[in-house]
Amino acid sequence: MKFNWLSWSLAVAMLLALGIPASVQAAAPKMSKKELEQGKSIYFNRCAGCHGTLRKGATGPNIADKKMLKKSITKLEKTIFEGTDAGMPGWGATGEMTRSETKLMARYLQNPVPIPPEMGMKDIRKTHKLIVPVNQRLAKPEHNRNIDNYMGVILRDVGKGAVIDGDSKELVGVVNTGFAVHIFRASSSGRYFYTVGRDGKVNLIDLYTDKPKVVAEVKACADARSIDVSKYNGPKGNFVDKLAVIGCYWPPQMVIVDGETLEPLKIISTRSMTYDTNEYHPEPRVAAIVASHHDSEWVVAIKETGMVWLVDYSDLGNLKITQIAAERFLHDGGLDATGRYFLVAANMRDQIVVIDTKEKKFVTKFETGIKPHPGRGANWNDPKYGPVTATTHLGEGLVTVYGSDPEGNPQNAWKVLRQGETAGPGLFVKTHPNSPHVWADNTISKEGDTNKQVCVFKKADFQKKANCFKVADRGRVVHFEYNKEGTEVWTSVWHNKGEIVIFDDKTLKVKKRITGDWLHTPTGKWNVYNTVNDIY
Numbered sequence: 224m225k226f227n228w229l230s231w232s233l234a235v236a237m238l239l240a241l242g243i244p245a246s247v248q249a250a251a252p253k254m255s256k257k258e259l260e261q262g263k264s265i266y267f268n269r270c271a272g273c274h275g276t277l278r279k280g281a282t283g284p285n286i287a288d289k290k291m292l293k294k295s296i297t298k299l300e301k302t303i304f305e306g307t308d309a310g311m312p313g314w315g316a317t318g319e320m321t322r323s324e325t326k327l328m329a330r331y332l333q334n335p336v337p338i339p340p341e342m343g344m345k346d347i348r349k350t351h352k353l354i355v356p357v358n359q360r361l362a363k364p365e366h367n368r369n370i371d372n373y374m375g376v377i378l379r380d381v382g383k384g385a386v387i388d389g390d391s392k393e394l395v396g397v398v399n400t401g402f403a404v405h406i407f408r409a410s411s412s413g414r415y416f417y418t419v420g421r422d423g424k425v426n427l428i429d430l431y432t433d434k435p436k437v438v439a440e441v442k443a444c445a446d447a448r449s450i451d452v453s454k455y456n457g458p459k460g461n462f463v464d465k466l467a468v469i470g471c472y473w474p475p476q477m478v479i480v481d482g483e484t485l486e487p488l489k490i491i492s493t494r495s496m497t498y499d500t501n502e503y504h505p506e507p508r509v510a511a512i513v514a515s516h517h518d519s520e521w522v523v524a525i526k527e528t529g530m531v532w533l534v535d536y537s538d539l540g541n542l543k544i545t546q547i548a549a550e551r552f553l554h555d556g557g558l559d560a561t562g563r564y565f566l567v568a569a570n571m572r573d574q575i576v577v578i579d580t581k582e583k584k585f586v587t588k589f590e591t592g593i594k595p596h597p598g599r600g601a602n603w604n605d606p607k608y609g610p611v612t613a614t615t616h617l618g619e620g621l622v623t624v625y626g627s628d629p630e631g632n633p634q635n636a637w638k639v640l641r642q643g644e645t646a647g648p649g650l651f652v653k654t655h656p657n658s659p660h661v662w663a664d665n666t667i668s669k670e671g672d673t674n675k676q677v678c679v680f681k682k683a684d685f686q687k688k689a690n691c692f693k694v695a696d697r698g699r700v701v702h703f704e705y706n707k708e709g710t711e712v713w714t715s716v717w718h719n720k721g722e723i724v725i726f727d728d729k730t731l732k733v734k735k736r737i738t739g740d741w742l743h744t745p746t747g748k749w750n751v752y753n754t755v756n757d758i759y
């Protein structure tokens with residue numbers, strides 16, 4: 224066949240106009256429209272969280288088509304099916320992808336990255352529903368239950384959330400939430416729960432009604448993981464429950480909404496430059512958010528640019544943001560016991576970053592182990608070192624403990640003081656000021672039944688190896704939450720036939736197993752009082 228310059232140049236020009244490099248397009252395996260749609264959906268559900276919507280990498284590496292075309296389809300299939308030692312789940316091995324889906328995904332990754340649409344105010348407003356206006360809501364609870372000890376529980380794969388009475392252990396109600404709902408947050412008054420789903424849908428759940436009731440909803444993003452409420456009450460005004468902020472993964476933005484109606488008020492784009500090389504990033508996702516105890520600010524971790532933004536919500540018309548250079552790629556984190564320092568994981572740099580929310584500046588960063596993943600972390604008083612905080616790790620079965628009291632114990636502050644082995648890589652660590660123990664899960668461990676175990680350290684006698692024991696015969700055990708008093712620990716058996724296992728925190732004996740057809744794929748749990756007061 225004769226080489227035709229004209230058609231070649233036209234083809235290249237077309238690809239360039241579409242933003243697709245000619246070399247990539249030429250080698251990408253052919254896929255039907257249906258297959259591409261299927262790949263897109265699997266990618267969104269299983270891969271985007273770690274690798275990014277644009278596949279540029281974050282917790283997981285860059286897997287854009289250009290890089291994927293350098294690997295063989297067989298190698299890609301093997302990685303997707305079996306996972307990696309660096310912490311990537313084996314999607315075939317866990318039963319979440321079939322052989323044919325793994326094959327499809329290998330081909331999908333060698334195709335160009337589709338760019339999802341933006342979501343502006345007009346789109347978001349269309350999704351806003353005020354189901355019960357504020358003036359038609361109850362003035363006081365219509366039940367005698369103890370709302371402070373309510374537990375919000377995610378029922379992940381059915382897009383629902385359950386509210387359980389922490390005193391009686393009875394199910395108070397189940398509400399429909401967003402798809403694969405990710406976290407609950409209690410409002411600062413403790414009257415409402417907010418939920419945010421992986422589809423960017425936010426629900427406001429009123430806890431005053433007999434059965435918890437969704438009183439407003441909005442879809443602020445196409446993909447989201449975080450939400451928090453305004454907590455400030457001081458000279459600038461009373462902002463308790465007044466505003467909430469939703470952290471989007473896609474589009475890369477945060478959306479400020481009215482805290483009691485979810486009416487969208489302002490969108491702030493996070494597209495900006497990386498903290499170190501000052502290069503433009505098209506997809507800086509919003510990771511953890513906490514409300515400052517010191518000012519009218521949300522502390523917002525921007526993953527890809529490695530910045531922590533302090534967003535002052537006191538005057539939305541003249542919005543002030545303090546941009547603090549931190550580290551890449553920021554993920555989850557929480558406050559120290561005093562509420563002053565924000566400790567956030569830069570999990571691809573194996574570091575914890577410390578931000579002073581009072582002085583509004585970067586303090587330090589230090590290595591803790593392979594891919595720290597603290598959840599919100601765990602704070603306690605170590606008998607030798609004073610106030611400390613801890614994290615688990617995605618890349619190894621390790622709990623690392625560091626000093627977090629620069630005022631009282633400056634010699635230990637932000638230094639790794641203790642390390643203890645768990646049964647395998649995990650996701651969450653938790654404690655309570657009234658507890659003698661620190662709990663860690665092993666959820667992403669691949670060895671035998673270790674992901675069905677929980678591990679416990681004693682605060683008074685922190686050993687190099689935790690006391691680990693099996694609590695489930697199916698699924699994986701994930702996440703902990705304490706009751707308000709700090710006497711019980713609740714953990715989830717993440718399975719279609721899920722369970723909440725409640726331990727007596729002193730004796731480590733199972734106190735109760737909550738089961739039921741409604742308890743489908745429970746993951747995170749939040750106690751109202753502990754969440755309002757940042758007790759962890």
Ligand code: DHE
Pocket residue numbers: 268269270271272273282379403404405406448449450509510511512513554555556598599650701702746747748
């Ligand atoms: Fe999470 C917290 C992102 C996978 C359960 N998760 C967070 C936070 C972020 C995040 C940014 C911090 C929110 C905050 O505090 O404001 N999570 C991501 C991901 O990007 C990731 C790695 C992949 C994904 O595609 O979503 C991911 N997370 C998971 C899970 O697979 C878990 C176990 C079950 C699920 O929901 O899919 C899970 N993430 C949680 C939980 C928290 C969380 C329970 C809150 C912990 C807490 O105690 O507050």
